[in-house]
Amino acid sequence: MEFLRGRVLKPGDDGFDAAARPWNLKDQTVSAVVEAAGADDVASLLRYAAGNGLTVATQAGGHGASGNTDGAILLRLTDFDELHVDPATGRARAGAGVRWGAVQRAAAAHGLTGLAGSSPIVSVTGYTLGGGLSWFGRAHGWAADSVTALDVVTADGGSRRVTAESDAELFWALRGGGGDYAVVTAVEFALHPAPSVYGGRMVWPADRASAVLDTFREVTASAGKGLTLWYGLASFPGADPLVAVDVTYLGPAAEAEELLRPFGKPTIADTRRAMTPADLGEITADPIEPSAGTSRSLLLTSLDEAESALLAQPLAPVFGVQLRHTGGALAGPSSTPFGPLTEPYYIYCFGAPIPATRAGLDELTTRLGKSVSPRKPYFALSPGDTAADAFDPPTLDRLRAVKQRLDPGGTLRANYPITAGA
Structure with a gap:
């Protein structure tokens, strides 16, 4: 391999186990880890892998x-920490190692926001390559639709800046079609005005779950694009079961509180307040340390079967369910591979990494019945899924054509390879 400035770790080396570990602490087997120090390291690694019949998985x-990832070289891009926010143009540039919290802090200083999700420690690039379902997606669509340019290294070691004008097909594929076509080292994207933001969590005991779900259904049926609500059920071992509603609103606090009046006063906790985009991570307080778990995501075409599916039986062994209202701008025109998100609700379920959890998720999916959409976004795929669960056959063919043109030898291996099943 050509000279690398970054670290190369092999099994048995000090630090290898930590470097090879994914966020979800399940086993991940790789042949080596390369912590690239720059785009030249990425290019050198890809040339070496292509010349020796190896594969590279980027995280x-x-x-x-x-x-x-079995047998692959794991490419880490943590050191790609460039971040620039330009308030004059309303755009940001983030290296592949930059996390959403950093972007939001920089943007909030100018009354702007990126299309971040619930966790401030998720990487901007990985999130965006999967599409990016944001707190503000109802107002502004997929995060991927806000992308204006990407810096990439292709499987042959070539570096290029990709725009809609320079390579329309690659630009289209990378914005929500995963990372199977090139290694993205930086992404540029439009920011959005956020002079006033309101958000927080309302919590009640589980005996209010049905009433809160009814109100959630009522409020989301007429919600404007600035209001986003997520309904959640939690039943963790050793703790009382709870029901919660997480909220963001792009607008003044007084307007939000009026829109949320039908929920009444939460009886356990209420963290709602005026905030900045930098504070979004406080709403759900997602874990900041890696852990192990089993999860599943689905799109729902309606809530007709949700109440009986979610509330008729105990959740266990599933720990939690999060039901997100989508719609708004997400259902409008989109130039991403997934296209418009026409399903009005997204559901995320999680539990312990044991076979009983998978069985519980299967049972819950069955109870949701015909309201489950046959498709799900690329970012929502989980072990056992393939890219065919996200994209229809014509879209798959188009994505595979991009893969074949840029990586015919299969040097790059995405989390969910676009060629699986081809």
């Missing part, structure tokens, strides 16, 4: 790891 934080 920044490892949040989307699927366990398909």
Whole structure:
């Protein structure tokens, strides 16, 4: 391999186990880890891998790891920490190792926001390559639709800046079609005005779950694009079961509180307040340390079967369910591979990494019945899924054509390879 400035770790080396570990602490087997120090390191690694019939799997934080890395070299891009926010143009540039919390802090200083999700420690690039379902997606669509340019290194070691004008097909594929076509080292994207933001969590005991779900259904049926609500059920071992509603609103606090009046006064906790985009991570307080778990995500075409599916039986062994209202701008025109998100609700379920949890998730999916959409976004795929669960056959063919043009030898291996099943 050509000279690398970054670290190369092999099994048995000090630090290898930590470097090879994904965010979800399941086993991830790799042949080596390369912590690239720059784009030249990435190019050198890809040329070496292509010349020796090896594969490279790229992860920044490892949040989307699927366990398909056996035999691959794991490429870490943590050191790609460039971040620039330009308030004059309303755009940001983030290296592949930059996390959303850093972007939001920089943007908030100018009354702007990126299209971040619930966790401030997820990498901007990995999130965006999967599409990016944001707190503000109802107002502004997929995070991927806000991308204006990407810096990439292709499988042959070539570096290029990709725009809609320079390579329309690659630009289209990378914005929500995963990372199977090139290694993205930086992404540029539009920011959005956020002079006033309101957010927080309302919590009640589980005996209010049905009433809160009814109100959630009522409020989301007429919600404007600035209001986003997530309904959640939690039943962790050793703790009382709870029901919660997480909220953000792009607008003044008084307007938000009026829109949320039907929920009444939460009886356990209420963290709602005026905030900045830098504070979004406080709403759900997602874990900041890696842990092990089993999860599943689905899109729902309606809530007709949700109440009986979610509330008729105990959740256990599933620990939690999060039901997100989508719609708004997400259902509008989109130039991403997934296209418009026409399903009005997204559901995320999680539990312990044991076979009983998978069985519980299967049962819950069955109870949701015909309301479950046959598709899900690329970012929502989980072990056992393939890219065919996200994209229809014509879109798959188009994505595979991009893969064949840029990486015919299969040097790059995405979390969910676009060629699986081809």
